[in-house]
Amino acid sequence: MVESIGQFGPGLKPPSYHELRVPLLEKAKKETDKLKEKQEKAWKQYGCSPMSDGWTNKRGRHLIKFLVNCPEGTFFLSSVDVLSKIQDAKMLAVLFEQQINLIGRENVVQVVTDNGANFKAARGLLCRRIPTLFCTSCAAHCIDLIMEDICKLKELDATITHGRSLTTFVYRHGRLLAAMREKTQGRDIVRAGATRFATAILTLQSLHKNQDVLRKLFGNEEWFNSKLAKTVAGKKVHSFVLSTKFWSTVEDCILASIPLLQVLRVVDGDEKPAMADLCAAMYFAKDKMKLGLEKKKGF
Structure with missing residues (x-):
């Protein structure tokens, strides 16, 4: 950003509060929607792998991010704040099933999670509910x-x-x-x-x-x-x-x-x-x- 400002030179007018939160935000959303459409075509063509990543932000909120990977790359799907929820296998399995339904069950090849006991148990529940599904441990987390x-x-x-x-x-x-x-x-x-x-x-x-x-x-x-x-x-x-x-x-x-x-x-x-x-x-x-x-x- 700083490099771009320097290349523009003197006289750059920054966007206003209204421009940032209305027209520019809408433009960014349209670009993201186009990117998602391209990803969705790849999900149908190649199949895809939903992935989860849990982390705690600076405010102490525990979030689970859901991403989708395919040959076109990795796309951020959604995040869920689970701080007030019991993070047991049943709850995680429900969250994953919701994401799989959004993607389309016929497009999902495997689910990738970390190796926590609750995630392992959730993978077992998912495989029983969706017999065509493979479940895989995150290699980076294993190492x-x-x-x-x-x-x-x-x-x-x-x-x-x-x-x-x-x-x-x-x-x-x-x-x-x-x-x-x-x-x-x-x-x-x-x-x-x-x-x-x-x-x-x-x-x-x-x-x-x-x-x-x-x-x-x-x-x-x-x-x-x-x-x-x-x-x-x-x-x-x-x-x-x-x-x-x-x-x-x-x-x-x-x-x-x-x-x-x-x-x-x-x-x-x-x-x-x-x-x-x-x-x-x-x-x-x-x-x-x-x-x-x-x-x-x-x-």
């Missing part, structure tokens, strides 16, 4: 659950907690953050991933890459003369940043998780269908993890 289990291993859990403590401590204190960015040439150590556990592992990878910078940051005279060095949190962070054992376990976390992150990138992308590559990617990840950890104790 995320594997990563969650890896992160819970006793050898790795404490390291991930320390990594979060380190990044939180650095980003809460402006001078320390500025000093770190100066040494990393403006690079941040927190890296966002597709999921919460992917973010944790990518951040550990970034910490490992910048460990020399962090050791110098917490080991120089400026740090020891600062007020932060005398705080309980500062002493705790300082102790494991300069610990060889901490960095060794960070490396173990990376070896145990990065191959799965590569699989997650394959299945979480939307450029091409991922199922054809999933099996080979998982075998490759298992071999890579085994090779990286075979000499490590505790794995």
Whole structure:
């Protein structure tokens, strides 16, 4: 948007409140309806897969989004606020059946959901009600659950907690953050991933890459003369940043998780269908993890 404004140059008149909420909104709706018509033709021609995605927004409302995937792409169908409802299998099955009826039962090939117990049970109810239906678990969620289990291993859990403590401590204190960015040439150590556990592992990878910078940051005279060095949190962070054992376990976390992150990138992308590559990617990840950890104790 900013780039477009810059290309227009001086004298751009922004739309009024009325233009935004009436003519421009109507125009956007017409364009979306045309896009939906194109999608609906593809649903009838190829068949399609309704998908669900549950999340909680900033206001604490728990929403379930329904999307439809086909060779033409993925289309947002609707969202339902289920905060005040009991999210059991019967309720979820009813919601899915409503969406399937909107799409047309004859057009639906399979339903894709995450792997929560309630969603699994709902898939069972749907298959009994609609015998022609296939139900499939979300591959990205499966891999995320594997990563969650890896992160819970006793050898790795404490390291991930320390990594979060380190990044939180650095980003809460402006001078320390500025000093770190100066040494990393403006690079941040927190890296966002597709999921919460992917973010944790990518951040550990970034910490490992910048460990020399962090050791110098917490080991120089400026740090020891600062007020932060005398705080309980500062002493705790300082102790494991300069610990060889901490960095060794960070490396173990990376070896145990990065191959799965590569699989997650394959299945979480939307450029091409991922199922054809999933099996080979998982075998490759298992071999890579085994090779990286075979000499490590505790794995």
